[in-house]
Structures are given as C-alpha cells and as structure tokens.
Amino acid sequence: MQTVEVNTAPDYRVHIGHGAYQQFKDEYRPLLNGADKIAVVADEQAWSHHGSLLLDALGGLDLRVLKIPAGEQAKNADTFMAIHSFLLENNCSRKSVLIAFGGGAAGDVAGFAASTFMRGIVYFQCPTTILAHDSAVGGKTAINHPSGKNMIGTFYQPAAVLYETRTLATLPEGEVRSGMAEVIKHAFISNPGWLEELLKIRQFSAMPDKELETHLAKGIAVKAAIVEEDEQEHGARKFLNFGHTLAHAIEGNAGYGQVTHGEAVALGMVFDLLIEEHPRTDEYVDWCRANGYPLNLLTALAFDNLLPYMKRDKKSSGGELVFIALPETGVPAVAVLTEEKARIIYGKLQNKIREVLA
Numbered sequence: 001m002q003t004v005e006v007n008t009a010p011d012y013r014v015h016i017g018h019g020a021y022q023q024f025k026d027e028y029r030p031l032l033n034g035a036d037k038i039a040v041v042a043d044e045q046a047w048s049h050h051g052s053l054l055l056d057a058l059g060g061l062d063l064r065v066l067k068i069p070a071g072e073q074a075k076n077a078d079t080f081m082a083i084h085s086f087l088l089e090n091n092c093s094r095k096s097v098l099i100a101f102g103g104g105a106a107g108d109v110a111g112f113a114a115s116t117f118m119r120g121i122v123y124f125q126c127p128t129t130i131l132a133h134d135s136a137v138g139g140k141t142a143i144n145h146p147s148g149k150n151m152i153g154t155f156y157q158p159a160a161v162l163y164e165t166r167t168l169a170t171l172p173e174g175e176v177r178s179g180m181a182e183v184i185k186h187a188f189i190s191n192p193g194w195l196e197e198l199l200k201i202r203q204f205s206a207m208p209d210k211e212l213e214t215h216l217a218k219g220i221a222v223k224a225a226i227v228e229e230d231e232q233e234h235g236a237r238k239f240l241n242f243g244h245t246l247a248h249a250i251e252g253n254a255g256y257g258q259v260t261h262g263e264a265v266a267l268g269m270v271f272d273l274l275i276e277e278h279p280r281t282d283e284y285v286d287w288c289r290a291n292g293y294p295l296n297l298l299t300a301l302a303f304d305n306l307l308p309y310m311k312r313d314k315k316s317s318g319g320e321l322v323f324i325a326l327p328e329t330g331v332p333a334v335a336v337l338t339e340e341k342a343r344i345i346y347g348k349l350q351n352k353i354r355e356v357l358a
C-alpha cells in the first residue's frame with residue numbers, strides 16, 4: 001500500500017493499493033461511526049463489478065446506496081438533483097457522510113453533491129479507474145453544461161481517497177488508454193526521466209500491475225504538490241490543464257461521453273506541445289499511434305467548430321485563447337494565443353497527424 005499526503009487545509013491522505021478499503025475498517029472507522037447516515041453514490045457499472053469489495057469493508061454499517069448512470073452520462077444536473085433527492089429521502093443531515101464510488105464522472109458529480117448538500121458534508125473518494133488517480137485528488141467537483149465541460153462545480157476536498165487498485169482489472173482497453181493519458185500528462189509537466197519511461201510503453205496491457213500502481217502514485221504525488229501550492233487555480237494549478245483547452249472543446253463538440261476524457265486530453269497535448277515545438281512531440285505522436293489513441297479524429301475536426309468552446313475555457317477571460325505550453329519537460333507555462341496563431345498551430349497539428357497516419 002502506498003500513501004500520498006495532500007497538505008491542503010484540511011489535509012487528507014490518498015491510500016493506493018490492494019486492500020485500500022481496509023482503511024475504512026481502521027483509520028476512518030471513528031469518522032464513519034460518528035455519521036448519522038452513510039450514503040454511497042456509485043457508478044452502476046463500477047458497482048456491478050466491485051461494489052462487493054466496498055460492502056465487505058463497510059460491513060455492519062447501515063448504508064444507503066444510490067446507483068447512478070455509468071460514466072459521463074451522469075455528469076449533469078439531473079443526476080446532481082437525483083443525489084440530493086436521495087439524500088433528503090434518506091433523512092441525511094449535516095452529520096451524514098457520502099462515499100463516491102466509480103470513475104471521474106461519478107466522483108465529480110457525487111463530490112459536487114457532497115459540497116452543496118446542506119452547504120457541504122464530509123465525503124470520501126473511492127476511484128475505480130486509472131484516470132481517477134487524477135480526478136479523485138485535488139477537490140475539483142463538477143457537472144457539465146451543454147456549452148462547456150465542468151462549467152458548474154466547486155473546489156471541495158474529500159476526507160480521504162481510498163484507491164483500491166484491484167478494481168482496475170475490469171477496465172476496458174479504451175478506459176486504460178484514457179487513464180494513461182492523464183498519467184503521461186503528469187510526467188510531461190514534472191519529470192523528464194519518468195516521461196522517458198512512459199514513452200517506451202507500446203502496449204498498456206503488457207504493463208505489470210505493480211508498475212501501473214507506481215505510475216499512479218507518482219501522478220498523484222505530482223498533482224498533490226501542485227494542489228497544495230494553488231488549490232483554487234490562480235496560478236500553478238493551471239498546469240494540470242496541460243492538453244485540456246483543446247480536449248474539452250473536442251468533448252463538448254462531439255457530445256459528452258462520445259470521446260473519452262483522457263483520449264481527448266491525449267490529442268490536446270499534441271496541440272500544447274506544438275506551441276513551443278517541444279522536442280519530444282513526434283515521439284509522443286508515435287506513442288499515441290502505437291497505443292491506439294484516436295488521432296484520426298483531429299483530421300476531421302474543423303478548428304472553427306472547436307473555437308467557441310476554447311474561448312469559453314475556464315482559464316480564459318474575455319474570450320482570449322489560453323493553453324498550457326511546454327517549452328521543455330517539467331516546465332509548463334501559460335500561453336495566451338491569438339486566434340490566428342491558434343489556427344496555424346491547429347493546421348500544423350492536422351498536417352503532422354495526416355503524415356503519421358498515411
């Protein structure tokens with residue numbers, strides 16, 4: 001078991017590994033025993049595979065379980081209201097505890113509900129995807145708006161994150177790919193040696209569990225350090241958005257859930273790498289090709305369809321276009337581009353991908 005501390009106020013811990021839910025029996029038992037109700041909000045798919053692991057760890061406690069739609073389809077106002085209705089129907093109060101169980105989508109919407117129910121109740125994150133090594137840590141909660149990704153949400157830290165890595169065994173290939181994009185994002189913005197190691201991976205399925213766990217813990221440590229420095233994204237936290245200006249536009253334009261978040265981020269990082277012509281760009285594009293990221297999407301997507309979403313990005317003000325450039329690995333920087341410059345880079349990106357796929 002690995003543990004990463006997140007020194008926000010209040011601070012909390014991320015427990016990563018086989019048997020992470022044991023912490024519910026040990027360290028967090030007093031907190032759970034003190035709750036008047038415990039509500040579990042679970043992604044229905046994740047619950048069908050792994051709910052029993054959580055139930056075993058919470059044995060003897062009176063739980064109320066709400067299953068929400070699988071994945072991105074849950075990140076909307078309907079599910080948000082359904083969670084609140086469920087909490088009210090079950091007579092939850094300010095002394096109740098919520099446990100979010102699932103990938104980033106379930107974690108984001110359940111975290112948002114926890115942060116707003118009676119103005120905020122204690123909650124735990126129990127991530128079940130690779131990508132959620134990112135989403136479960138750092139306290140960003142959200143639902144989507146048709147006009148933009150994560151447009152409605154809060155900063156609200158969990159009491160702890162219990163990351164049972166046995167849950168990752170049932171992830172479909174596309175979700176492994178999606179999650180690994182946020183892993184390599186953490187490497188790009190922090191650590192050339194680690195990036196080197198990740199760029200050697202040509203097939204995620206060949207990666208041993210222990211190695212994956214180490215990458216997840218490293219990613220969580222990178223994220224924790226940035227969140228500690230800038231919890232509410234006035235400065236350094238923007239670097240965690242590497243690849244995301246274009247990614248969120250791709251997701252919004254396609255319709256939420258049509259392209260996985262991580263796959264969109266993988267494509268968005270190509271754009272951000274091209275801003276300062278990062279020396280590993282070609283190698284990274286080849287890594288994306290080898291690992292099956294949908295590079296072809298970019299050749300079909302017109303810049304003008306993505307532009308309105310990028311102008312509404314949360315890093316932007318007054319319609320400017322804000323990206324995270326990477327002049328060298330580990331040295332991210334905010335880049336404000338003119339529309340003309342962004343269009344030129346997008347054209348370069350499309351040409352590069354056409355060459356690689358030819």
Ligand SMILES: NC(=O)c1ccc[n+]([C@@H]2O[C@H](COP(=O)([O-])OP(=O)(O)OC[C@H]3O[C@@H](n4cnc5c(N)ncnc54)[C@H](O)[C@@H]3O)[C@@H](O)[C@H]2O)c1
Binds near residue numbers: 043105169170262
């Ligand atoms: N809050 C943050 O800081 C943050 C960070 C990164 C991403 N996000 C958000 O996270 C979301 C993406 O999260 P995600 O990639 O975890 O996707 P997801 O939550 O949409 O889950 C993807 C799919 O995997 C299924 N699933 C979940 N766990 C499973 C398991 N163990 N076995 C089999 N299937 C399983 C889900 O039912 C779903 O169909 C996006 O909405 C993104 O915006 C938030």
Ligand SMILES: O=C(O)C(=O)C[C@@H](O)[C@H](O)[C@H](O)COP(=O)(O)O
Binds near residue numbers: 240
């Ligand atoms: O935690 C952060 O900060 C991030 O930017 C992490 C991202 O991977 C994540 O997708 C996040 O939800 C994006 O936030 P947003 O504020 O751009 O919606």
Ligand SMILES: [Zn+2]
Binds near residue numbers: 261265
């Ligand atoms: Zn992300």
